[in-house]
Amino acid sequence: MTGKPGVLGARRWALPSILLISLAFCTVLISCSGGDPKSGGARANVVQPVPVSVSTAQQQDMPYYLTGLGSVSAFYTDSIRSRVDGELMQVNFKEGQFVNKGELLAVIDxxxxxxxxxxxxxxxxxxxxxxxxxxxxxxxxxxxxxxxxxxxxxxxxxxxxxxxxxxxxxxxxxxxxxxxxxxxxxCHITSPISGRVGLRLVDPGNIVHATDTNPLLVITQLQPIAVLFTLPEDQLPSVAQHMGKSTLEVDAYSRDDQTKLSTGKLLTIDNQIDQTTGTGRLKAVFDNKENALWPNQFVNAHLLLEIRKNSTVIPAAAIQRGPQGTYVFIAKADHTADIKPVTISFIQANLANIASGVAPGDVVITDGQDKLQEGSPIQLRTPATPAAQPVTASGSATRPTQRPISGSPAK
Structure with a gap:
């Protein structure tokens, strides 16, 4: 059975019409998306520079400290008791008062x-x-x-x-x-030492006895005062060697190691090692003129062992560690990152003393290293992140400079 000629003609023209409509729709989509799809692929292959902060390696004298946890100890603490029986007639001191040796404190009848x-x-x-x-x-x-x-x-x-x-x-x-x-x-009780009076433990009018267990008062010498601290036994020979050459300086810092309280001198090293901890005790003496140190106070003792002359110093934030050891990223003049292995002498106060691998004037990357690899393009942040401030033995401070990369890094 054959179909009608009108129906067959309509079907013959339907398929080309659908193809033309689809082609026109695709053309509109391509125009709306920006035209040539090849240009989008080219942009996707462009590597974006990594934002980084940098700092310049400095050549300077850097102090080398040994740090140990310690506590403040008074040289003398005297509990004042009566040596005779009788009524306490007079109290000639105030709580918290500083008294001198030989000063009258109290009178027994x-x-x-x-x-x-x-x-x-x-x-x-x-x-x-x-x-x-x-x-x-x-x-x-x-x-x-x-x-x-x-x-x-x-x-x-x-x-x-x-x-x-x-x-x-x-x-x-x-x-x-x-x-x-x-x-x-x-009957006339005088101070055996110069120091600070504590709280009064007996009031006037009370009967005191030579056999009383509680003292009348306690006097503690605060000037000078001592700090006892510990160091690992492996560090003691070096300390003893430097003690033989000069007097070593000790800084006492607060318990959180943030505030410097006083500066003193190392007095002696104990004559034995604590086997349970593998540490030795050291004793330093402080003038304590400002009364910043108190007996039984916990402190961090920073022993200045030596000053390393003409050291190469960079921020500790630049140091990276990997399977092959320690390394840093160097910011090159072409705004790319270069990896350099380094040998660290020591790290203190957020600064690293470099024995080899970095020369003064090299520009090291201190932030953004997690996105870097050898040859990665870099872009300096504005402003650059400030570097840590190195503290010298005299208390002065210098800050490693940070600058944009212009020309080749100095060698």
Missing amino acids: PRPYEVALEQAQATLFKDQASLRDAKLNYERYKGLLQNSGAMSQQQVDTQATTVDQLEGAVRTDQATIDNAKLNLTY
């Missing part, structure tokens, strides 16, 4: 001891009179025995014994007087 002294003096006076009489009688008895024989030898010997006994009594009386004077002196 001296009247009972004054009376005891007078009694001892009276007894001495009486026994001295008896001794004089006994000596006179002894001389008389001895003369009678020699001249007329009116005295027996036994009587003379007995009188001589009496003289000896009274001489002993006089000496005892003198010792009693000395003891009474000493007790009278103990």
Whole structure:
């Protein structure tokens, strides 16, 4: 059965029409998307530069510190107690006051001891009179025995014994007087050292005893004051070697290691190593003129071992570590990154002392390294991230310069 000629003609023209409409639609889409698709692919293949911060390697003197945790210790701490019994009559100090050695602190009622002294003096006076009489009688008895024989030898010997006994009594009386004077002196309590008075533990009017366990007050010497700190045993030989050449400086920092409290000198190294920790104890002395250090305070001790002259110094943030060791990225003049292996002498205060691999004047990358590889293009951030500030032994500070890359890095 054959179809109608009109229907077959319509089907013959339908397929070309659909193709033309589809082609026109694709042309419109391409025009809206920006034209040639090849240009978009070319842009996708362009490598964008990595934003980085840089710093220039410096040549300068860099201090080398050894750091240990320690605590402040007073040279002298005296608990002041009464050496006699009696009523506390006077308190001549204020809590927190600085007192000097020999300064009067308190007075115990001296009247009972004054009376005891007078009694001892009276007894001495009486026994001295008896001794004089006994000596006179002894001389008389001895003369009678020699001249007329009116005295027996036994009587003379007995009188001589009496003289000896009274001489002993006089000496005892003198010792009693000395003891009474000493007790009278103990009634006036003076400071044995110069230092700071703590809290008052006994009030005026209380009865105190020589056997009391609690002191009247505690005096602590704060100027000078000591810091005891520890270092690993492997570092002690180097410390001892440098101690033999010069006096080593020690800085005491706060517990968080952020604030410098005082500067002192290393006094000595302990004579043994703690086997449980593998450390040795060191003692430094501080003038503590500003009273920044207090007994039992925790501090970080920074021992200045030496100053490395003409060191190559870069920010520690530039140091990278990988399977092959430590390295840095160098910013080249063509605005690409170059990898250089480095040997680190030590790192302190956010600065790295470089033994080899970087020369003064080299521009190192300090931020953005996680997106870099050998030859990566770079773009300097504006402004550049500031580098850490190196602190010298004298307390002055210098900052590694940061600059755009212009020309070849200095070698």
